[in-house]
Amino acid sequence: xxxxxxxxxxxxxxxxxxxxxxxxxxxxxxxxxxxxxxxxxxxxxxxxxxxxxxxxxxxxxxxxxxxxxxxxxxxxxxxxxxxxxxxxxxxxxxxxxxxxxxxxxxxxxxxxxxxxxxxxxxxxxxxxxxxxxxxxxxxxxxxxxxxxxxxxxxxxxxxxxxxxxxxxxxxxxxxxxxxxxxxxxxxxxxxxxxxxxxxxxxxxxxxxxxxxxxxxxxxxxxxxxxxxxxxxxxxxxxxxxxxxxxxxxxxxxxxxxxxxxxxxxxxxxxxxxxxxxxxxxxxxxxxxxxxxxxxxxxxxxxxxxxxxxxxxxxxxxxxxxxxxxxxxxxxxxxxxxxxxxxxxxxxx
Amino acid sequence: xxxxxxxxxxxxxxxxxxxxxxxxxxxxxxxxxxxxxxxxxxxxxxxxxxxxxxxxxxxxxxxxxxxxxxxxxxxxxxxxxxxxxxxxxxxxxxxxxxxxxxxxxxxxxxxxxxxxxxxxxxxxxxxxxxxxxxxxxxxxxxxxxxxxxxxxxxxxxxxxxxxxxxxxxxxxxxxxxxxxxxxxxxxxxxxxxxxxxxxxxxxxxxxxxxxxxxxxxxxxxxxxxxxxxxxxxxxxxxxxxxxxxxxxxxxxxxxxxxxxxxxxxxxxxxxxxxxxxxxxxxxxxxxxxxxxxxxxxxxxxxxxxxxxxxxxxxxxxxxxxx
Numbered sequence: 001x002x003x004x005x006x007x008x009x010x011x012x013x014x015x016x017x018x019x020x021x022x023x024x025x026x027x028x029x030x031x032x033x034x035x036x037x038x039x040x041x042x043x044x045x046x047x048x049x050x051x052x053x054x055x056x057x058x059x060x061x062x063x064x065x066x067x068x069x070x071x072x073x074x075x076x077x078x079x080x081x082x083x084x085x086x087x088x089x090x091x092x093x094x095x096x097x098x099x100x101x102x103x104x105x106x107x108x109x110x111x112x113x114x115x116x117x118x119x120x121x122x123x124x125x126x127x128x129x130x131x132x133x134x135x136x137x138x139x140x141x142x143x144x145x146x147x148x149x150x151x152x153x154x155x156x157x158x159x160x161x162x163x164x165x166x167x168x169x170x171x172x173x174x175x176x177x178x179x180x181x182x183x184x185x186x187x188x189x190x191x192x193x194x195x196x197x198x199x200x201x202x203x204x205x206x207x208x209x210x211x212x213x214x215x216x217x218x219x220x221x222x223x224x225x226x227x228x229x230x231x232x233x234x235x236x237x238x239x240x241x242x243x244x245x246x247x248x249x250x251x252x253x254x255x256x257x258x259x260x261x262x263x264x265x266x267x268x269x270x271x272x273x274x275x276x277x278x279x280x281x282x283x284x285x286x287x288x289x290x291x292x293x294x295x296x297x298x299x300x301x302x303x304x305x306x307x308x309x310x311x312x313x314x315x316x317x318x319x320x321x322x323x324x325x326x327x328x329x330x331x332x333x334x335x336x337x338x339x340x341x342x343x344x345x346x347x348x
Numbered sequence: 349x350x351x352x353x354x355x356x357x358x359x360x361x362x363x364x365x366x367x368x369x370x371x372x373x374x375x376x377x378x379x380x381x382x383x384x385x386x387x388x389x390x391x392x393x394x395x396x397x398x399x400x401x402x403x404x405x406x407x408x409x410x411x412x413x414x415x416x417x418x419x420x421x422x423x424x425x426x427x428x429x430x431x432x433x434x435x436x437x438x439x440x441x442x443x444x445x446x447x448x449x450x451x452x453x454x455x456x457x458x459x460x461x462x463x464x465x466x467x468x469x470x471x472x473x474x475x476x477x478x479x480x481x482x483x484x485x486x487x488x489x490x491x492x493x494x495x496x497x498x499x500x501x502x503x504x505x506x507x508x509x510x511x512x513x514x515x516x517x518x519x520x521x522x523x524x525x526x527x528x529x530x531x532x533x534x535x536x537x538x539x540x541x542x543x544x545x546x547x548x549x550x551x552x553x554x555x556x557x558x559x560x561x562x563x564x565x566x567x568x569x570x571x572x573x574x575x576x577x578x579x580x581x582x583x584x585x586x587x588x589x590x591x592x593x594x595x596x597x598x599x600x601x602x603x604x605x606x607x608x609x610x611x612x613x614x615x616x617x618x619x620x621x622x623x624x625x626x627x628x629x630x631x632x633x634x635x636x637x638x639x640x641x642x643x644x645x646x647x648x649x650x651x652x653x654x655x656x657x658x659x660x661x662x663x664x665x666x667x668x669x670x
Contacts, residue, residue, distance in 0.1 A: 008440070063359045070361060080358060088356070099668035104661050176508060178444035179432040198432040199425015202443050205367035205509035205638070214368045214425050225425030271669045283667045290665040305666060306645045309358030313648035314665060317508050317515055318440055324504045324518045331503070331522030332496035334559065336388070338530055339492075342551040343392035 009319035011288035014169050018184035026188035027237055028259035028296035029246065030266050031162050033308075034273060034281065036253040038065055038160035042077040045248030049233065050076065053221050064158070070309065071163055073215035076230040077245045080308050082159040089153050089280070092303040096280035104282075161308045162245070162254055165190070165211045165230035166285060167296030170316040173203035173212050173229075181227070188259070188296060189232040199225040208292065208314035232296070259296055262286070266298045278302070284310060291315030353649045357641040364510040366638035372423040374631035377502045378532065378624045379416030380450065381525060383409045384499035385533020385556070387453065387491035390460060392548055394488040401549070404540040405533070406460040409491060413454045413498075420450075442504040449497045456490030463487055499529035506634060512644055513637035514630075516575045520567035521630070527563060528595075528623040530556030535598060535619025538612040550606040553619055557599035560626065561592065574646055578633035587629030594622030 006012040015023030046052065055074035061067050064081035071078045084092070171190045174182040181197035182190060192212075203212045204227060217224035233243035237256075241247075246256035255265060263286045273281035280302045285295035291314050305312045357363075367373075386409035393402035421430040434451070438444040466480040503525040507518030514521075534553035538546055568576040579588055601615030637643040652664060 061359075066359075072365075082358070096668070099666065102656055102661050102668075104664060104666070104668040172510065175438075175440040176443065178436075178438060178441045178447060179429075180436040180438065181432075196429075196432060196435075197426070198429035200433075200443060201368040201423075201425065202441070202509075204365050205369075205511050205514075208364060208510040210363055210365040210510075213365055227425075267669070274669050285665060287663070287665060287667050289663045291663070292665075295665070301666075304355065306363070306641070306649070307356045307358065309361055309363060309641075311363050311644060311648055312355075312666070313652040314510075315648075317510055320515075320518060321440065321442075321504075321508055324442075324507050324522075327519055328497075328500040328504045328522040331526045332500040334523065335384075335496040335499055335526035335530060336492070338552060338555045338559070339385075339388040339392055342548040342555065343396050 006293070008175075008321060009170055009291075009316065010293055012169060012293060013188075014171075014184050014293075015186055015188045020184075020186045023186045023188065026259040026296065027232060027257070028167065028188075028262045028286075028298060029164060029232070029243070030255040030257075030262035030298045030300070031164065032253050032255065032266070032269055032300045033159065033161040034269070034278075034300055034302060035251045036079070036160040036162055037251055038079055038081055038158070039250060040068075040079050041248040041250060042162050042245035042254055043068065043075065043079060045244040046077045046230075047074075049236070049244035050231070051222065052076065052228075053215075053217070056216075071165070071209075071211045071213075071229075073213035073228040076164065076228075078163045080159070080161045080163060082161075082303070082307060084157050084159065084303075086153045086155050088303075089157055092280040092307075093153070093278075095304055096278075096282055096302075099282055100274070100279065157302075159302055159308070161299065161301065162249075163308070163310070164245070164297050165232070166209050166292070167230075167232060168208075168316065169288065169293030169295070170318065171292075172206035172208060172316045172318055173227075175316075175318045175321075176202045176206040178202065185232075185234055187232065187234075187237060189234065191231045191234050192227055192229060194223050194226055194228075197226045199227065201227065203227050206317055208311055208316060259286070259298075262298045266300055269300050273300075291319070353646045353653070355645050355649060357645065360641065362639050363641045363644040364512075364638050366635040367509065367511065368425075369631075370423055371628070371631075372419040374624075374627040376416040376419040376423075377506075377525070377631070378627040379412045379419065380502055381499045381529030381623065381627070382532045382536060382620070383412035383416060383453065383457065384495040385529045385531075385552070386412060386536060387457060387460075387495035387498075388530070389533055389537050389549060389552065391488040391492035391495075393545070394485070396548070398541075398545040398548075401537060401541040401545040403464050405537055406457070406464050406487075406491075408533070408536050408540065410454070410457040410461045413450065413457050417450065417454065442501055442508050446498075446501040446505055449494055449501055453491065453494035453498045456487050456494060459483055460487035460491055496526065499526045506630070509634075510644075511634045511638045512575050512647065513571065513578045514634040516571045516647075517567050517630070519570055520563045523563035524560055524567060524626065524630070527556045527559030527561075528626050531560055531595060531599065531619045532556075532623035534602070535616035535623070538602060538606065538616030538619070543607050543609055543612055546606065546612060550602045550612075553602040553606075553615070554599050557595045557619065557622070560595060560623075564588075564592075564626070572647070575637065575643060578636040578643065579629070582632070582636060584629045584633035584636060587625045587632060591622045591625030591629055594618045594625060598622055 288294035503522035537549035598618030605611035
């Protein structure tokens, strides 16, 4: 019975469940939105490396600097831009403080101080900035302390978040795929095999984060008609390379490494931001007790998830699948019984 | 007490993506139900020796399942890879399970039609005729066994998604679909078979319509006001209203005037049209529920706040400091 436990929900090791005898440590992203500058280098690097075609018509969407719209078949990294005024910032601080008061648990075990930073394979250490004040944590802390003590909230802030596939522990896209085109890698990530997918589109409707999508286009478009999404650069990480987006990120907002490291780094960063007077900071993803068994992509957010277009309490649809089949079984029995009843008794 | 949910969406954009499916999919769900019900009627007619009903429902089952299968292939992003559906068996994928159910049903439906054709072209006492006489009941039993799963799995297919109005309907949707399937198939039998043989079809029409309507009513209650809302507004709302009117009309017509050939045929058409409207309505409502972030975010926030109000905080995707 050991194997069947938590196959559809709850904490588990997805690589071992997928029958990798000797899996690699689970890999993931930590996207720290508090240091994202919205340069979209991640979007561009992802497109370059993965040879992704243009995503629809060129368009100005009227949503701050976001003219990409959302994650999709031809957008595997998407930078969201949110403009907020002081009342909205105060609300974010309140909701963040409330999380602390609720005693929201942190993700993973507290990391040993030495292992937490710098243990990331592939991620280069942050380059020292030339500017004096910007790189001076004491200056930043003093600024934050002043803001907190004065009770001042900025008039305006600009949130930026580079969104990406969550590489869920319980990946609905993978579970509902009828062809086996989606598979679990030895790194615990979820990847589409372009040459197997027949474009049924089931994964699109199943993803609780709205990530995977079927690519539109005629036969001149690469992989048209096939479901596409982030592979966590499966072709790079197998050769000890950093995924293109993380490699290109100039501020180390996107970090790549062992998922356990990503979780502890996210945790440390939230702690730091809280102590610097930013109670709105919170971790999104990576909690193995959440509705998808934990994500492989961890984010540091500065407001509620739905503000960034992320679901606040996603639950993998297949968690209910046994119950769905049970109900369908009863219904099928009812259908059969109705037919039997119609034919027994008189012919009239 | 859970506070009222207000939230900022990301420029009003959808959180989950709607299925990239066209009207081929609800058409298939209707045709699959029609085929399944016809398969059951064919098996029953065979057992009760109603030859015209048996023959016509068998033809109907094969025609509907074939047309449905073609609709499915047409809806694929890569129709040339349709056979990839058969490269694995995955119990976690209702589409994989359904593909095998569909294949098995189609095989028995084909056998049933082959037997019907064989009646006219093969002498019963010849070797081939003896094979036909063995194959005939096998076709009946096989069709009957796979009919109900064929009609019911499509509900799981829709429900096993992140589409709010489909997923939240999973408790009752299979009952809506099997009721609708029986009503549609009985309706087609009322059109194609003489009244002397359609007694069982009339009963099945009434029972199927009653189950469909009752299950739909219950479904809207369990889904909750917000997630059921897409069933009442827009094109889906119109389709489901029309569906109810047609289904009630068809069932009453079949019950009261079903012994009149013309009235039976009209009732039968109404039942089929009602079933089709049900499938298209539920399909449409789901797509709409995926496009509006309200239907995704509000129920999630409600259940999250509900758990927090009970002191349950360990299972949230959003976490804070130690």
